[in-house]
Amino acid sequence: MAGPLTLAIDVGGSGLKASVLAPDGEMLTERVRRDTPYPCTPAVLLDELTALAGAVGHDYDRVSVGYPGAIRQGKVRDVTAFLRPAPGEPFDPLLRELWIGYDLAGALAERFGKPVRVANDADVQGCAVITGTGMELVITLGTGVGCAVFFDGVLLPHMELSHGRFGDGLSIEVACGDNERHKVGKEKWRERVLDALDAFEAMVLPDHVYIGGGNAKKLDPDKLGPNRSVVPNVSGLLGGIALWERLPDAAPAPTTPAPVST
CATH class of the missing domain: 3.30.420.40 (ATPase, nucleotide binding domain)
Incomplete structure (x- = not known):
């Protein structure tokens, strides 16, 4: 089926998952998973998602990301899990300073060099099941x-x-x-x-x-x-297609992709 291929990423508090989807939602690759690292700063998450995308091993045209927090206009409004050094620990004010207001959609567009849409993970999952x-x-x-x-x-x-x-x-x-x-x-x-x-x-x-x-x-x-x-x-990944129909805005890809950190 003709149309864009989507790298669908599901960011969870315990695991990061990804697959490439055809326009009809068919999974073109096996689901790849990595454990979510802690403390999970924005820089750590970007590097982990870069590695995850590399492990998928398939070309794609755009990126959909489900994120375990509130996203408004591509920016993080709140994210309970990543404000803690580890699950169940008290909130860390330094992590709060790093995350709240962070332009996650823009940073991912720079990192991947592709158009990106980011939404709360429940929003993305819902796009696949309603x-x-x-x-x-x-x-x-x-x-x-x-x-x-x-x-x-x-x-x-x-x-x-x-x-x-x-x-x-x-x-x-x-x-x-x-x-x-x-x-x-x-x-x-x-x-x-x-x-x-x-x-x-x-x-x-x-x-x-x-x-x-x-x-x-x-x-x-x-x-x-x-x-x-x-x-x-798996609906957390499959919703990555419908997300493009239900969200009005996407983070555009940069003219020149930013270098990938190693």
Whole structure:
């Protein structure tokens, strides 16, 4: 099928994944994965993604990136995971200074020499799984908790709904994140996730909820309730095609690609 090839990258709090997609979404390469390094500064992430793209070993025309934080006009507004020296540790003010306001889309366009689109990872995953009918809510369970809202197929401005407090005063992001899952055990974590899904539904009033991310498979599908479904984690890559249809702006490629650091 004629059309641009897309390097789809899924940046997670525990892993970085990439594949090259055909215009119809077919994966032209095997999914390549690297562990997410910590502390993960912007410079470290750029180098890791450069290595990841090299390991894919296939040409591409443009780049789509799902990122575990809030992105506005290509810039980082917030990113819970990367503001910590390691998962579960306190926030580091130096990491906050490096990340908040960082022009990630522009930096990636310079690095790859290709047009780039960057969005929250839940937004990207949602682009691959929604039906385009009514209010649809996408929740991702991984190192933290992501969320995206679509109405009649239109991606709404990203909101960090998981930063809201519930239960014992923890945010949903923390209480249902991977670090707490290890602390409290599978059954308690599952109860928290179901409570969080109820809270999300009370806020958004969705017609359907899609649950993805690496920890979605640890839920019991029979206990999710109506109008909720688990979606495959690979959707975080496959949404890289639809992202070009749903995001209005892209970071243009530089006239001359910047040199790749080694």
